[in-house]
Amino acid sequence: MRRLAAVSAIVVGLVSPAWAQADDDADETDESTDEQRFQAFAALGDREAAAGRPRAAVAAYRQALKLRPDPLIAGRLGVLLVQLGKPEQATDHLLDALQLAVKATPAERKRFFEAHEVARDAGAWIEVLLSHAGVRVTIDGKPKNCVGRSSFWIFMRTGEHELRATLDGYEEAIVPFTVKKREDKQLPVTLIPLPMPAPPAPAVYEPEKDPPKVERVVVGGDAKLPKQEDPWGYEDPRPAQKSDEKRWSIGGGPVAVFGVASWMPAVGIVAEGRWRANEYVSLGLEGRAAWLTAGVADRPISAMTAGGIVSGCGHWRWLYGCAIGHIGVINIEFSRTSYEEQSSTLVKPGVGGRIGAELHVGRSVALKASIDALGLTSGLQVIVGQTRLVEQPPVLIGTQIGATWEF
Structure with a gap:
């Protein structure tokens, strides 16, 4: 009940000021409202984490990050995900925090680093290389949003996994793979075109009974016909090909x-x-x-x-x-x-x-x-x-x- 009351207070606090401001100042921008909501969700996540309710804190932090990215909040979310046994969801957040969270205290940065090391021990990074753009991909039955890309990285737990890739006009590619601890690797996925239907049988050609006779013309001496009459007698100069090798x-x-x-x-x-x-x-x-x-x-x-x-x-x-x-x-x-x-x-x-x-x-x-x-x-x-x-x-x-x- 206490958690429900806290969430209700946050929602009322977000909605009521928005209505009041709409009446008092019609020129207020959506960006300021989003920033207020971000700060409210971030503060709610901090309170839930301090109270020992990590799942509620994770939900609040995720709502905050939907409004705008923040490496410090991402790092705190990553630490909680590792504590909840979801390291595969935490690695991206922790990497962002280690590289970009300049406002983090030394103690909090140490927690980010330690949580990242725990997450890394749970699996490895896999680079999926697709042979065609626009491929639809599922990994272990879960869809992966990668349309328009020819490659992407994903962190996977150790163990056996299966990737399926589909594209109109191609056979479905099924790629089983094994993930070992901290052994990052590439996973090429090649799609094979479906066989084309057999073309219709060509019509039977019947030659004329008396084909016209063609008399061979022999040109003596060094006479040279115009290019329109003898196109094979001329060779167009080919430009020198420039080497593509880059030094x-x-x-x-x-x-x-x-x-x-x-x-x-x-x-x-x-x-x-x-x-x-x-x-x-x-x-x-x-x-x-x-x-x-x-x-x-x-x-x-x-x-x-x-x-x-x-x-x-x-x-x-x-x-x-x-x-x-x-x-x-x-x-x-x-x-x-x-x-x-x-x-x-x-x-x-x-x-x-x-x-x-x-x-x-x-x-x-x-x-x-x-x-x-x-x-x-x-x-x-x-x-x-x-x-x-x-x-x-x-x-x-x-x-x-x-x-x-x-x-």
Whole structure:
């Protein structure tokens, strides 16, 4: 009864002000009303979660996200879904929260990360590659909204599953597949056209009894007939075909780096240029910078890293692996409001490796995602007075996504 009363109060509080405002101010926009409803549902979800009613909190958070996206509310929804045993519904929300929820407290960001790791242990990401656009797809009997797309990602629990794909004029494709813990993979789905009906029997041709005789004309010498009378005697010049092979590419995108004075992510950007020697080998040069999203050891101390990376990569289909070298700095800056103003910049060269995947979405555009690990020449310590706040090992782990343009 208490829950029903709370929901009724929210509904009355949403509807009554809307009627009153319609009478007092007819020019109020729908956007402000939607924002009020969003705030009301978000607050209701927070209260239900604090009261230990996760299912009611999930319903409120979902109503809020229908009004507008918010990474902080998505993260809270993802944590509750993991608690309710629905990790396959939580991974998208938790990824959004980890990447975009800049207003989250360090404690709440830690809960997002821990919930995401629990969800990842429950299954794997599957990339479904469709041979035709407009295919209707069901997975384990549930429809998937993917019309108009040739590929999509979906997180699935470990175990046996079945995908069915249908399209007018093609045989139904039934693809069973197995999902193993944290083993992301591609699932190609190829539709086969239905056999065409046999064409009608051709009419019987009856030649004329006395076909006309054609006399052969012999032209002597170097006489050359006009093109209208002898079209086969002329060859049109063919333009030289330009090679479609693309050697250079530029690109960029967001990056998250772990190990910058903390295992919390430092978020920033990366830009790269790459030269492709052949189908299997490429060389690249990139620059990246990332800033820690929270204070060091919950203190008013900020940190960032910036540097350049040179890479030599081997390619096989859509996968690639690289040996990388890094030269860069880590900067630690103490807040002037709490400490004597001080900034330390430490040079940190290192070497490591990278593994990634790329998907071409056009003749010249590709999407890329990768993860890399770097071993540095030395670790990092942050000491305040006689207290050692941080002793970070000489390791940087980075993950990035982005797009490249090839030319």
